Amino acid sequence: MKGGKIDQVSNNGFEPKIVGFLCNWCSYAGADLAGTARLKYPANLRVIRVMCSGRVSPEFVVKALRAGADGVMVLGCHIGDCHYQAGNHRAAKRIAILRRLLNYMGIDPRRVRLEWVSASEAQRFTKIVKEFTDDMKALGPNPMKKVKV
Amino acid sequence: MIGKVRELAKEWLTTKKVDAIFGLRKQNNDVAPYLFTDVKELKDLVLSIDNRICFTVRPSKQNIVHLIQKNSPDMKIGIIARGCDERALIELAKRFQIDLEKIEILGVACTNKDAEECLCPIPYPKTIIIGEKAEGVSLDKIKNVESLLGKTLEEKAAFWKEQLSKCIKCYGCRNVCPMCICKECKLEEDLWVKSGELPPDFPMYHFIRFYHMADRCIECGQCEKACPAGIPLLTISKLVRKDVKELFDYEAGKDVEQESPLVTTLDETPLKEEAKDVAV
Ligand code: SF4
Numbered sequence: 001m002k003g004g005k006i007d008q009v010s011n012n013g014f015e016p017k018i019v020g021f022l023c024n025w026c027s028y029a030g031a032d033l034a035g036t037a038r039l040k041y042p043a044n045l046r047v048i049r050v051m052c053s054g055r056v057s058p059e060f061v062v063k064a065l066r067a068g069a070d071g072v073m074v075l076g077c078h079i080g081d082c083h084y085q086a087g088n089h090r091a092a093k094r095i096a097i098l099r100r101l102l103n104y105m106g107i108d109p110r111r112v113r114l115e116w117v118s119a120s121e122a123q124r125f126t127k128i129v130k131e132f133t134d135d136m137k138a139l140g141p142n143p144m145k146k147v148k149v
Numbered sequence: 150m151i152g153k154v155r156e157l158a159k160e161w162l163t164t165k166k167v168d169a170i171f172g173l174r175k176q177n178n179d180v181a182p183y184l185f186t187d188v189k190e191l192k193d194l195v196l197s198i199d200n201r202i203c204f205t206v207r208p209s210k211q212n213i214v215h216l217i218q219k220n221s222p223d224m225k226i227g228i229i230a231r232g233c234d235e236r237a238l239i240e241l242a243k244r245f246q247i248d249l250e251k252i253e254i255l256g257v258a259c260t261n262k263d264a265e266e267c268l269c270p271i272p273y274p275k276t277i278i279i280g281e282k283a284e285g286v287s288l289d290k291i292k293n294v295e296s297l298l299g300k301t302l303e304e305k306a307a308f309w310k311e312q313l314s315k316c317i318k319c320y321g322c323r324n325v326c327p328m329c330i331c332k333e334c335k336l337e338e339d340l341w342v343k344s345g346e347l348p349p350d351f352p353m354y355h356f357i358r359f360y361h362m363a364d365r366c367i368e369c370g371q372c373e374k375a376c377p378a379g380i381p382l383l384t385i386s387k388l389v390r391k392d393v394k395e396l397f398d399y400e401a402g403k404d405v406e407q408e409s410p411l412v413t414t415l416d417e418t419p420l421k422e423e424a425k426d427v428a429v
């Protein structure tokens with residue numbers, strides 16, 4: 001569900017804020033493992049632990065983007081591994097609709113990414129976070145975030 | 150056409166095919182849904198594209214047919230339904246709001262002019278009893294849709310920010326929607342939509358409506374007609390409905406047996422791979 005290829009430009013040292021909704025049973029454990037294995041990943045990610053990727057309603061994503069995130073990642077168990085059977089099936093469908101709707105409203109759908117990361121995939125976790133952070137650096141600041149007045 | 154509808158309604162009532170006819174009644178200059186049980190009243194039966202028989206009663210947030218059936222569970226009702234009315238009934242039945250077994254649909258086809266006014270894609274019910282099938286208005290014929298698709302992301306954002314800033318948060322778009330039947334509505338929760346804030350913060354209020362309608366909107370066109378600010382709400386609802394069809398081969402209001410992809414698994418309703426990527 002990747003967006004188009006984004007040119008790697010440094011964008012004047014811009015450090016994006018990234019919100020990640022991580023499923024407790026797999027991706028969060030994967031992130032934990034990355035930590036204990038001392039794998040490096042960008043500090044741009046702010047993790048919100050959820051019980052299942054199916055818990056993430058599209059409103060969460062939009063709210064995060066509005067409240068200041070430059071990008072939002074939803075990470076869940078691989079299909080077949082969800083602890084609640086089909087939570088990730090729902091996430092896959094919701095995010096697909098969400099990305100199209102965002103596009104119509106003028107919000108770049110590349111700012112939202114859904115991936116599956118298991119508890120043992122620390123490497124994959126770091127790779128995805130790094131890739132997404134680079135993508136957000138290239139996209140630049142999210143224009144829809146609320147500017148504090 | 151209305152003559153024929155009255156005649157048939159009378160026949161259904163006198164032959165006891167149904168116990169009541171549910172349709173629109175005109176009194177003085179007001180048109181409203183009415184349950185006809187006496188043939189003498191049928192002279193006031195009318196058709197109008199500006200009024201829906203399938204509306205949600207506020208503040209209980211329940212569909213009117215649901216309420217009638219709750220009151221009189223054994224009553225056999227004949228409903229004078231156009232394409233959109235029938236789609237709403239199908240979608241409501243799917244969501245356990247009404248019982249189609251006790252409903253006999255008196256299907257009426259709309260005219261070309263009606264369809265154009267409502268931007269209706271399917272201006273006729275499954276079985277047309279009265280009227281002639283007119284052509285629906287397809288997505289590529291809708292100017293607002295065409296112009297939105299021609300915009301860049303920045304232009305789209307600017308367009309909607311401007312349009313949605315006109316919103317006076319009257320809840321009209323939700324209130325007229327036959328599919329907005331949630332007891333607890335997210336638009337009334339401070340967490341998502343701050344009370345007292347005008348216009349509502351971009352884009353949450355309208356995002357919620359658009360997203361919640363993804364698998365339910367039956368394209369009756371009422372939301373846009375109701376909006377006092379003239380916001381082209383249908384533009385996005387229609388596009389999202391098209392996407393849901395593309396992604397999951399699902400159309401709300403088409404078939405009572407077909408479950409929404411949002412409640413099924415990927416095995417039951419797969420996500421179409423080729424439609425996955427979003428054009429920016
Ligand atoms: S067209 Fe508008 S009012 Fe009608 S079902 Fe869709 S969202 Fe609701």
Ligand code: SF4
Binds near residue numbers: 328329331361
């Ligand atoms: S806006 Fe959403 S929560 Fe509110 S009634 Fe409609 S579908 Fe339900």
Ligand code: SF4
Binds near residue numbers: 375380
């Ligand atoms: S009908 Fe129009 S003005 Fe009223 S709440 Fe809906 S979008 Fe806003």
Ligand code: FES
Binds near residue numbers: 081
């Ligand atoms: S429990 Fe991990 S995605 Fe459902």
